[in-house]
Amino acid sequence: MGESMTTEVRTAAIQAAAKAAAAAVKVGQGTSRAVKWKGGELILPVATVDLDLVLLNPHSHRISGQLQSLSQAASQAVTDDPYGSESQDLITKILEETSGFERIKNALDRDGQLEPGVITTAGVLINANTRAVALRRLRKHYIDVVMLPPDATVKEITDLELQLQMEIEVKQEYTLTSSLLFIEDLITSGRTALEVGRALRPDLTESKADRRKMVEIVEQELRLLGLVREVIAASGGALTFVYFDDKRQALIEIDQDYQRLRNTNPEEASRIRDAQLAGLIAGVDYRKLREVDGDLLDGYLVPAMREHGTLGQHADVLLGSAAALSEDDAPAGVDQLDDEPQTGTKVAGPSLSTLYTLLAQSGGADTVQLPTSTEGKPVEVSRKAVAASLHGTLLTAIENKQRDSRKIDDLSAPMVHLREAARCLDKARLAYARVHGRQGFNGKDFQAASAEYKRAQAELSVLLGDDASG
Numbered sequence: 001m002g003e004s005m006t007t008e009v010r011t012a013a014i015q016a017a018a019k020a021a022a023a024a025v026k027v028g029q030g031t032s033r034a035v036k037w038k039g040g041e042l043i044l045p046v047a048t049v050d051l052d053l054v055l056l057n058p059h060s061h062r063i064s065g066q067l068q069s070l071s072q073a074a075s076q077a078v079t080d081d082p083y084g085s086e087s088q089d090l091i092t093k094i095l096e097e098t099s100g101f102e103r104i105k106n107a108l109d110r111d112g113q114l115e116p117g118v119i120t121t122a123g124v125l126i127n128a129n130t131r132a133v134a135l136r137r138l139r140k141h142y143i144d145v146v147m148l149p150p151d152a153t154v155k156e157i158t159d160l161e162l163q164l165q166m167e168i169e170v171k172q173e174y175t176l177t178s179s180l181l182f183i184e185d186l187i188t189s190g191r192t193a194l195e196v197g198r199a200l201r202p203d204l205t206e207s208k209a210d211r212r213k214m215v216e217i218v219e220q221e222l223r224l225l226g227l228v229r230e231v232i233a234a235s236g237g238a239l240t241f242v243y244f245d246d247k248r249q250a251l252i253e254i255d256q257d258y259q260r261l262r263n264t265n266p267e268e269a270s271r272i273r274d275a276q277l278a279g280l281i282a283g284v285d286y287r288k289l290r291e292v293d294g295d296l297l298d299g300y301l302v303p304a305m306r307e308h309g310t311l312g313q314h315a316d317v318l319l320g321s322a323a324a325l326s327e328d329d330a331p332a333g334v335d336q337l338d339d340e341p342q343t344g345t346k347v348a349g350p351s352l353s354t355l356y357t358l359l360a361q362s363g364g365a366d367t368v369q370l371p372t373s374t375e376g377k378p379v380e381v382s383r384k385a386v387a388a389s390l391h392g393t394l395l396t397a398i399e400n401k402q403r404d405s406r407k408i409d410d411l412s413a414p415m416v417h418l419r420e421a422a423r424c425l426d427k428a429r430l431a432y433a434r435v436h437g438r439q440g441f442n443g444k445d446f447q448a449a450s451a452e453y454k455r456a457q458a459e460l461s462v463l464l465g466d467d468a469s470g
Helices: 007-026 062-068 072-080 084-096 101-111 129-137 154-166 176-188 192-199 207-236 249-259 267-283 293-300 301-306 353-361 383-405 414-436 443-469
Strands: 031-039 040-043 047-050 115-121 142-147 369-370 379-380
Touching: 007 040, 007 047, 007 142, 031 142, 040 142, 040 192, 062 072, 062 176, 072 084, 084 101, 101 115, 101 129, 115 129, 129 142, 129 207, 142 383, 154 176, 154 192, 176 192, 176 207, 192 207, 207 249, 207 353, 249 267, 267 353, 267 383, 293 301, 293 383, 301 383, 301 443, 353 369, 353 383, 369 383, 379 383
Parallel strands: 115 142
Antiparallel strands: 031 040, 047 142, 369 379
């Protein structure tokens, strides 16, 4: 990449390539591309530039989420020397690990470069960073670019990047968090929500309804970024931006549920949101998270958790309000869970706030410290086991709620529930046959669950009398 190359040498070489491209256009032997610039269009010649001349852009919003998820040492290296070999190698690695890299590399290998990138006079790529890395991996030596005017400002370059983001071509898509950070930067730099919304949704009209929709889209994106930051803060940095890149729909629905309740019942809105976030971290699908509401937390969560061995014995303290713990006992980050500090605020009903924070904070660890009581000594448990147990708890609670919400005729309800019980017993038998001999299987918990089944079966037998035996 020409580590020892000076800025002057790099700039002179790029300007020479652009000058040669302009001369070729004049005699009908070159091509040009239109670039939206300062509210109009700028026609620029397409230059073929040595790949050693170009620099990957450390300020590209396309990878801002990944860059902000780097370790502190790596992040500092990029900040201190953004165009040095270490930083450029880090950016290369990020781009190679993104989901669309192989698709782009294969398209370039098959079809060649169909559209030019955009470059500054100093050699920094505004777009086509992924294409540049892919071309290098394909052992190509040149990249097609158009060069911006030497007086291009940061604002003008950002405007251009926003425009290029909207174009549909063979390129690397923005990740969720990179897109959210880009939108925040646009607002911070002085653009209005309407201006950003108009760029994001050029398909909308200038009607009053569509203009309002543009603003609402941007406002929601900023709320999603705020939600991501709250979880990262609650985790103490254990979770990073990239963790959320495949969770867009879940975040949208969590935000929508919160917005519906926040003005009329903010405590309940926070309780439901924390439960949904706990489920999100535990891997519950967003379609299931839709079922998490106050009724589920109040009527189904406690018995469902007590059925699951890992969390069952800790259910009482785990499902108490995070604020019910003393300020010294509450896990760090609990005060980040809502718009207002929760310390001293009693939330009615079972809450997953404590468990949510514990899972968030242990995002990079193997174990979790589960409290046994507000005074007891914490117990160290596998984080995977805790997440799996919470996942199972929520699915059980959701299934029980869905079953009870079905409209079952009173006269047919006994048969329906017995058939469901029989199916569940068959599942338990098959599951037991698979795992009862494995190391780690908790026979004590199984015996406790079996005793619960026998109790229920015995009570039914008494009710049925002689009919129970057939």
